[in-house]
Amino acid sequence: MVSTSAEAVYGLFNLFLTLGTIVGIVVGTYLLYNLFRYRTREDKPVEGEVSLGELPPRQGFPAKLMISLFLSSVVVLSLIIGTFSTLEYLESPPRDAFEIRVTAFQWGWEFAYPNGLVVLGEGRIPANRPVKFIVTSRDVFHKFGILELGIGIDAIPGKINYYWTEVRVPNIYEIRCFELCGTGHGVMLGKLVVMEPSEFDRWYGSQGGGAK
Amino acid sequence: MTTNHKDVGILYLVTAIYFLIVGGMLALLFRFQLTDPTLNFLNAQKFNQAVTMHGLIMVLFVISPLGFALANYVVPLQIGARDLAFPRLNALSYWLYLFGGILSIISFFQDSTIDAGWTLYAPLTTSQFSPYVGVNTGGLGLALLIASVTASTFNFVVTIFRSRAQGLTINKLPMFTFSILLTVLMMLYAFPSLLAGVVILVSDRLLGTVYFTSPEGGALLWDHIFWFFGHPEVYIVLFPGIGAIAEVIQASTKRHIYGRTAVMIAMVIVAVLSFLVWGHHMFNTGISQDVRRVFTITTIAISIPFDAIILSFIYSLVKARIQISTPFLFALGSIMVFIVGGITGVFLGSNALDYILRGTYFVVAHFHYTMVGGGLLGLLAGIYYWYPKMTGRRFDERLGRAHFVVSMIGYNLLYFPLFIAWETPRRVPIYQTDLLFWHQLATMGGLIFGLSFLIMFWNLLWSLRNGPPAGNNPWGAFTLEWATESPPPPHNFPGIPTFADGKLSFISTNGAAHHHHETHLSPYPFAVSLGSFLALAGLTVHPLLLPVGLVILAISVVGWGRERFVSHEDSIGERWPFEKVDRVKLGWWTFIASEIALFGILISSYLYVRSASSSWPAPGTMLDVWHGAVNTFVLLTSSLTVVLALASARADKRGLTTGFLGGTIALGLLFLFNKYNEWSELLHHGVTFGSSLPASTFFLTTGVHGAHVTAGLLALAYLVSRSIKGFYGKENWEAIEYFGYYWHFVDIVWVFLFPLFYLI
Numbered sequence: 001m002v003s004t005s006a007e008a009v010y011g012l013f014n015l016f017l018t019l020g021t022i023v024g025i026v027v028g029t030y031l032l033y034n035l036f037r038y039r040t041r042e043d044k045p046v047e048g049e050v051s052l053g054e055l056p057p058r059q060g061f062p063a064k065l066m067i068s069l070f071l072s073s074v075v076v077l078s079l080i081i082g083t084f085s086t087l088e089y090l091e092s093p094p095r096d097a098f099e100i101r102v103t104a105f106q107w108g109w110e111f112a113y114p115n116g117l118v119v120l121g122e123g124r125i126p127a128n129r130p131v132k133f134i135v136t137s138r139d140v141f142h143k144f145g146i147l148e149l150g151i152g153i154d155a156i157p158g159k160i161n162y163y164w165t166e167v168r169v170p171n172i173y174e175i176r177c178f179e180l181c182g183t184g185h186g187v188m189l190g191k192l193v194v195m196e197p198s199e200f201d202r203w204y205g206s207q208g209g210g211a212k
Numbered sequence: 213m214t215t216n217h218k219d220v221g222i223l224y225l226v227t228a229i230y231f232l233i234v235g236g237m238l239a240l241l242f243r244f245q246l247t248d249p250t251l252n253f254l255n256a257q258k259f260n261q262a263v264t265m266h267g268l269i270m271v272l273f274v275i276s277p278l279g280f281a282l283a284n285y286v287v288p289l290q291i292g293a294r295d296l297a298f299p300r301l302n303a304l305s306y307w308l309y310l311f312g313g314i315l316s317i318i319s320f321f322q323d324s325t326i327d328a329g330w331t332l333y334a335p336l337t338t339s340q341f342s343p344y345v346g347v348n349t350g351g352l353g354l355a356l357l358i359a360s361v362t363a364s365t366f367n368f369v370v371t372i373f374r375s376r377a378q379g380l381t382i383n384k385l386p387m388f389t390f391s392i393l394l395t396v397l398m399m400l401y402a403f404p405s406l407l408a409g410v411v412i413l414v415s416d417r418l419l420g421t422v423y424f425t426s427p428e429g430g431a432l433l434w435d436h437i438f439w440f441f442g443h444p445e446v447y448i449v450l451f452p453g454i455g456a457i458a459e460v461i462q463a464s465t466k467r468h469i470y471g472r473t474a475v476m477i478a479m480v481i482v483a484v485l486s487f488l489v490w491g492h493h494m495f496n497t498g499i500s501q502d503v504r505r506v507f508t509i510t511t512i513a514i515s516i517p518f519d520a521i522i523l524s525f526i527y528s529l530v531k532a533r534i535q536i537s538t539p540f541l542f543a544l545g546s547i548m549v550f551i552v553g554g555i556t557g558v559f560l561g562s563n564a565l566d567y568i569l570r571g572t573y574f575v576v577a578h579f580h581y582t583m584v585g586g587g588l589l590g591l592l593a594g595i596y597y598w599y600p601k602m603t604g605r606r607f608d609e610r611l612g613r614a615h616f617v618v619s620m621i622g623y624n625l626l627y628f629p630l631f632i633a634w635e636t637p638r639r640v641p642i643y644q645t646d647l648l649f650w651h652q653l654a655t656m657g658g659l660i661f662g663l664s665f666l667i668m669f670w671n672l673l674w675s676l677r678n679g680p681p682a683g684n685n686p687w688g689a690f691t692l693e694w695a696t697e698s699p700p701p702p703h704n705f706p707g708i709p710t711f712a713d714g715k716l717s718f719i720s721t722n723g724a725a726h727h728h729h730e731t732h733l734s735p736y737p738f739a740v741s742l743g744s745f746l747a748l749a750g751l752t753v754h755p756l757l758l759p760v761g762l763v764i765l766a767i768s769v770v771g772w773g774r775e776r777f778v779s780h781e782d783s784i785g786e787r788w789p790f791e792k793v794d795r796v797k798l799g800w801w802t803f804i805a806s807e808i809a810l811f812g813i814l815i816s817s818y819l820y821v822r823s824a825s826s827s828w829p830a831p832g833t834m835l836d837v838w839h840g841a842v843n844t845f846v847l848l849t850s851s852l853t854v855v856l857a858l859a860s861a862r863a864d865k866r867g868l869t870t871g872f873l874g875g876t877i878a879l880g881l882l883f884l885f886n887k888y889n890e891w892s893e894l895l896h897h898g899v900t901f902g903s904s905l906p907a908s909t910f911f912l913t914t915g916v917h918g919a920h921v922t923a924g925l926l927a928l929a930y931l932v933s934r935s936i937k938g939f940y941g942k943e944n945w946e947a948i949e950y951f952g953y954y955w956h957f958v959d960i961v962w963v964f965l966f967p968l969f970y971l972i
Contacts, residue, residue, distance in 0.1 A: 005567075008564070009564060009565065009567060009568050010568075012562070012564050012565060013559070013565055013568075016558065016559050016562065016565065020555040020556070020558065020559070023555060024551055024552065024555050027522075027523075027526070027551055028548060028551060030526060031526045031529070031544070031547065031548065034526065034529040034530055035529060035534065035544065038529055038530070038531065038532055038533070038534045039534045039535075039536055040533050040534060040535065041535070042533060045466065045533070046533050048467060049466040049467060049533070050462075050466055050467055050468060050690045051690060052685060052689070052690050052694060052695055052716070053690065053692065053695055053711075053715060053716025053717075054690055054715065054716075055379065055380070055384045055711055055714060055715075056384055056468045056472055057468075059468070059471065059472055059473060062470065062471035062474045062524070062527075064527060065470070065471045065474055065520060065523055065524055065527065068519065068523050069516060069519055069520055069523075072515070072516060072519045073516060076512050076513065076515060076516060076558070079512060079558065079562065080508065080509060080512055082562075083508055083512075083562040083563060083564045083565070084505065084508075086564040087501070087504075087505075087508075087563055087564045090564060090567065091501060106341075139335070139341065140333070140335050140336040140341055140431070141333050141334075141335070141336060141431045143496060143570070143571050145568070145571065145637070147568055147572070147635050150567070150568055151567070151568075152496060152566075152567040152568050152570065152571070153496055153498075153567065154496040154497045154498065156430070156431045156432065156497060156498070157335065157427050157430055157431060158426075158427020158428065158430050158431075159427070159430075159431070159432065159497070159498055160498070161496075161497070161498035162498075163567070176637050177637065178570065178571025178572060178637045178638070179333070179571050180260065180328060180329040180333070180336070180638065180639040181336060182260075182328075182336060182341060183255075183256040183257045183260065183327075184256065185256070185260075185637075185639060185640060186256060186259075186637075186639075186640035186641050186642040186643075187256075187642060
């Protein structure tokens with residue numbers, strides 16, 4: 001996986017997908033099996049049928065249902081546990097993470113660095129080093145998202161949100177907005193350039209002083 | 213114009229299908245744009261408008277009203293009632309719905325309608341970012357719809373509690389009626405939240421208050437208000453379909469569904485939990501992790517009662533004699549796709565997965581699998597199922613099955629590719645080109661799905677004349693609606709239905725003619741709706757409409773009050789737990805319950821922005837405590853005079869009654885006069901609606917309260933005008949009692965507002 005956050009989120013996604021697919025196939029097959037097994041054109045009533053105007057009688061304890069519900073509770077519980085442990089990881093950025101402020105606006109992205117450097121549209125971060133995004137918005141609700149890296153967090157005016165990751169593969173990743181924010185929403189694109197650490201340090205060192 | 217529940221049901225059905233076509237066309241427009249991102253068929257703004265109105269129309273003007281079309285027609289029949297508890301109110305609901313829809317559609321023809329998504333996220337919807345007048349018009353259309361829904365809510369609550377046949381206890385209610393009961397109970401608490409949100413939004417836009425434009429309130433306040441409504445709304449949309457599916461399965465297997473009681477309990481759990489899961493729509497917003505953990509648990513846990521419902525439906529097929537028919541196929545198809553929708557919903561309940569899934573087509577695909585799959589397809593099963601009852605004719609079974617096959621192909625071709633192309637951001641006309649194929653496939657599916665409805669329309673219209681007669685009970689079903697003619701006569705049953713000895717029988721009314729004297733016609737519901745529509749259109753379309761609308765409204769409200777409208781409650785029936793509460797009183801109680809919810813949300817919004825603000829004026833600095841204290845005294849005294857007026861009427865002292873009612877008016881006017889002075893002083897000192905959050909919250913909250921006082925005074929003026937003529941005495945005092953509930957409620961609200969705004 002290209003980043004720590006992608007590894008965590010997509011790992012969990014695959015757990016959900018596997019369990020979900022199994023449950024779906026079992027239930028769907030069982031439904032179709034019963035449908036074909038018991039469909040009929042027969043007009044002769046069988047035992048236990050209800051006639052017009054009959055009120056529901058007391059039914060027996062639905063044991064079969066309760067067993068099924070117990071099974072689905074086990075599935076659900078494991079999904080909740082998986083979610084909580086992933087969440088714990090996703091929301092505990094290392095203390096030494098490199099901090100970068102991302103401000104969304106109609107319609108673009110602004111990146112501000114600890115040394116005062118401010119860049120529009122194209123953020124640069126080092127690979128193989130934890131990076132913490134500090135995200136907010138200048139006007140309306142946006143969502144900062146890079147699906148490939150497993151990154152997504154709302155950018156809200158008046159609120160500061162965090163997300164962190166460590167990217168392993170230097171590359172250029174596309175940033176998109178995932179919350180409808182007006183007519184420019186579809187073209188609210190940005191770039192996250194992930195550089196080799198040494199290359200990044202060189203670039204960062206050369207930029208910082210001038211911007212201050 | 214008709215007030216009969218069956219006619220109103222048909223009106224709802226036809227209107228909802230009309231809006232279905234409108235919403236579907238909008239979908240086809242933007243699906244066409246999505247076949248090729250380089251196509252400039254819809255520009256970004258038109259695209260956003262189409263997406264937004266598609267959502268609003270489908271959720272609020274199509275699926276829910278389709279459910280209520282069936283509920284209108286079927287619920288009174290299923291419980292053995294002759295009509296809904298308040299037939300005119302029911303007609304009013306319908307007309308308000310129609311006019312609300314018309315007003316929303318009118319907004320298209322102004323400069324721009326709402327284009328911020330059906331979730332109406334602030335601050336994008338505030339006038340700073342959406343300065344179009346069409347947005348106001350659309351918002352006012354929503355307000356009419358909310359009024360319609362609110363009236364329906366009381367009506368169905370009272371009807372289901374008060375008009376059941378003897379022996380039909382709550383736990384024995386037919387599944388469809390039971391699902392409608394839970395639906396309206398959810399509506400009772402969910403819609404006031406939407407109303408509060410729309411009121412605040414319109415006030416921000418028109419009066420300049422700053423709830424959503426200031427960062428302390430802003431986006432998150434809207435999120436909380438909207439989703440407190442929005443998530444229950446999902447189940448509000450879904451439950452009527454689930455109820456219809458249960459009925460269809462029962463009729464097709466000739467048995468009660470498996471685990472009936474368990475299913476009912478599961479539905480109650482869903483209804484309660486539905487108010488405790490809204491936070492999962494806000495997982496990425498940075499609300500505290502503990503809160504998000506709770507919402508993760510509640511959201512994922514809500515899948516368990518749904519498991520119970522769906523599995524019980526499936527277990528109902530085991531060892532049954534299943535007779536396959538069009539409604540049964542739709543019910544089954546609905547369950548199949550709903551399973552996909554339900555499982556993918558669990559993904560979205562996971563806070564961690566939401567970081568990537570929220571705002572993508574995964575969400576779009578998921579909720580179409582639930583709302584269209586579980587909701588709409590379930591209701592289509594219901595429409596086919598009850599069509600013979602409504603028309604007395606059978607539809608063409610082969611065409612019905614053809615519709616099923618074509619629609620399932622179209623449906624899955626439309627929505628399944630959206631799961632595959634899930635990485636597309638929602639609501640964008642431009643997306644990654646490697647997903648092109650899946651979007652084109654989806655558009656083709658959409659076209660097939662849309663066209664499949666033509667088979668249905670043709671079938672249902674053609675069979676109106678040419679279908680073979682249906683007889684009373686074509687499906688061999690066992691609920692009460694099948695025990696009368698198809699279509700049923702105006703008073704529904706040949707006598708009073710009863711289950712007193714465990715089995716249906718009819719108590720002969722021996723030609724007691726009063727049934728036939730019941731009124732089924734009234735022009736006022738239409739006139740009141742027309743007046744409200746014109747008045748609201750006056751605010752944003754043309755100012756001349758405002759006075760015209762208000763005049764029509766005033767005349768028709770008085771006409772409504774004076775009209776002789778006969779609608780009896782049967783002398784016998786099952787009414788637990790409200791045996792001692794007559795239906796008008798129960799109606800008032802329900803109304804006040806929804807008002808409590810409305811003020812609850814307004815007060816919560818105030819507390820929310822106040823706690824989010826770093827500073828707030830100390831008591832006595834912005835507001836003069838004396839104004840508030842005097843008004844508290846005045847209003848509490850007026851509660852006393854209403855009590856005395858009621859006591860005088862019951863003691864048959866007619867002059868005194870008029871005196872105390874008049875005294876209440878005087879006190880109410882004093883309250884408003886004092887309020888007027890207070891407001892003008894504030895405005896004079898530069899404290900305006902928009903000057904700060906403390907000012908905005910004060911003006912809006914006490915303003916809505918003042919509007920309630922004003923409405924109360926108008927009702928009082930009517931009571932006094934009748935009291936002067938000696939109308940109220942020991943035989944006739946209920947109107948004063950009912951008014952008293954409202955007035956005391958308004959006073960109690962003030963008892964909360966006074967300390968909250970003036971003292972702390």
